[in-house]
Amino acid sequence: MKRIVIVGVSAAGLTAAETLRRRGWDGHLTLIGDEPHPPYDRPPLSKQILTGDWPAERAVLRSPQDLARLEADLHLGQPATALDVAGRRVHLGGGESIGFDGLIIATGVVPRRLPGSDLAGVHVLRTLDDALALRAALLTGPRVVVVGAGFLGTEVAAAARTMGLEVTVVEPEPVPVRRPFGERIGALVADLHRAHGTRLRCGIPARRLRSAGGRVTGVELGDGTALPADLVVLALGATPATGWLTGSGLRLADGVVCDACCRAAPGIYAAGDVASWPNPHFGTRIRLEHRMNATEQAIAAAGNLLGDATPFAPVPYFWTDQYDTKIQAYGVFPPDADLRVISGDPSNGRFTAAYGHQGVVVGVLGWNAPRELRTLRRLVVERARWTAVTDAGPCPPPTVDRWWQSTRPRTLGVHS
Known part of the structure; x- marks a missing residue:
């Protein structure tokens, strides 16, 4: 494999490029991005950048020197417009087309x-x-x-x-x-x-x-x-940025449909927000718009493009920062999952909770409790039985059911 093209130069695309070089692949590398900016991080946009706590340049992921070390052709501000799978070419908005032996799609999503x-x-x-x-x-x-x-x-x-x-x-x-x-x-x-x-x-x-x-x-x-x-x-919300893939022959259904190794077609892989794949750990097809998944899946896709053939089975991690509160979570959260507080007290603004589905712990959440949450992650990794949570003894008051009953009249109204 002499030529690899990565379409998308945000966290997933950049990580895929760095993984290829770190793994020793020394072929011709091309990165294509529709924005004119060098790769930057997205989570700060709705927080530190918006409030002015950070200048815009602080969100940039790599220095010019770091990017130069990739020895890649950067096509910034040039969106991909079409993919010719049979001819192994990516077409750009300016009329140029770029050939490839291997391709990683990391185009993310577009807002509704x-x-x-x-x-x-x-x-x-x-x-x-x-x-x-x-x-x-x-x-x-x-x-x-x-x-x-x-x-x-x-x-x-x-x-x-x-x-x-x-x-x-x-x-x-x-x-x-x-x-x-x-x-x-x-x-x-x-x-x-x-x-x-x-x-x-x-x-x-x-x-x-x-x-x-x-x-x-x-x-x-x-x-x-x-x-x-x-x-x-x-x-x-957002929809996967797959418009440029219409007519390519790739299967598109809530993203680029991949196998467990993130492969969409021979020599073509997807990573990040745009990728839909069956997660073997949870036994279900998922697509994640989470920052950490973009990095982890890009590493997996790049490795599999180089021949690893390893299924990608992460325990997702994501978070949100609002005011003085940090909510962090590991796993998946089905709408009909059971919920139980493990430690702390919701009324005091610090607690952890577990989600159970079909008798197994599928997710854990921490509200201003990062240290405790890291310990609880193992429940999801090990697919612990839900009884390991429910039989662990009484939770600190108030229990989930009492807390929910006490807050329900206030929170389900149309407005405050």
């Missing part, structure tokens, strides 16, 4: 939008330029409405409130972050935001944006009410 969202004052947050534009707009002191209360939406809301702005979050689910963590943890996240002055409109969807003179003026909700806004952030 509402119809008619091409208005002044409407923002999404995916790229460094998005973050800088949003920060500049926040500095004008607008009334902010965030549509979507997943990780990104709640982090943006927290950053805006930290800047002293008036913030309302709209979410069709009954509580924030319900999909990743369920209603009980979502209830705590709701309380956290209310305690910091964020208004929540949960349990009701955003219907459309209102505007005047080409600028957003508010968000109309499903019940007909309207929230005035000078600035709207759309945090509606």
Whole structure:
């Protein structure tokens, strides 16, 4: 294999390139990225970059000297537009095409939008330029409405409130972050935001944006009410960036469909947010939009491209920072999983919890408890029986059930 092309130069693409060189592969390496910037980290965009705690250059992942040591051709600001699998070529927007023997796809995701969202004052947050534009707009002191209360939406809301702005979050689910963590943890996240002055409109969807003179003026909700806004952030989730692969012959279904070794086709692998693969550890096909997975999967994909043929079976790790709270988690979190507090007390703002599904511990979560959580990770790694948690003796008060019963009337309302 003399020529390898990596499409995507964020964390996954960069890590794949470094892995190839570290493994001793010395062939011709090409990196293709649709943004003009050198590789940078995305998690700080909704936190330190948005609040101004970090300058933009601090998010850059590698120095120019580090990139030079890769001895790679960098095509920045040149998006890939098509893939010819049979001809082994990647076509770029400027008309150029680049041949390959091996290919790693690491193009990530693109944000979802509402119809008619091409208005002044409407923002999404995916790229460094998005973050800088949003920060500049926040500095004008607008009334902010965030549509979507997943990780990104709640982090943006927290950053805006930290800047002293008036913030309302709209979410069709009954509580924030319900999909990743369920209603009980979502209830705590709701309380956290209310305690910091964020208004929540949960349990009701955003219907459309209102505007005047080409600028957003508010968000109309499903019940007909309207929230005035000078600035709207759309945090509606994202879709895999696979448009350029249409017609390539690769199987596309919620991402690039791969086998357990991250292989999409002979000599073609995928890594990071764009990759869908069967995780042997959990026995299910997954696609993860987590920073650590981008790094780990890129290492695995690069190694398998070089001949390792090792199934990729990680225990996912992810986190979110909001105000003075850090929520960290290992594993997966099915919507019908059981939940039990292991240590600490949710009412005191520090605890750990385990999630059980089909009799096995599938996930663990820590709320301001990083040290304890690292110890609990082994429950997921070892696929511990759920009885190892439930038979471990009484949890510190309040128990999960009592805590949930006591908070439920406050957290499932439409708004606060």
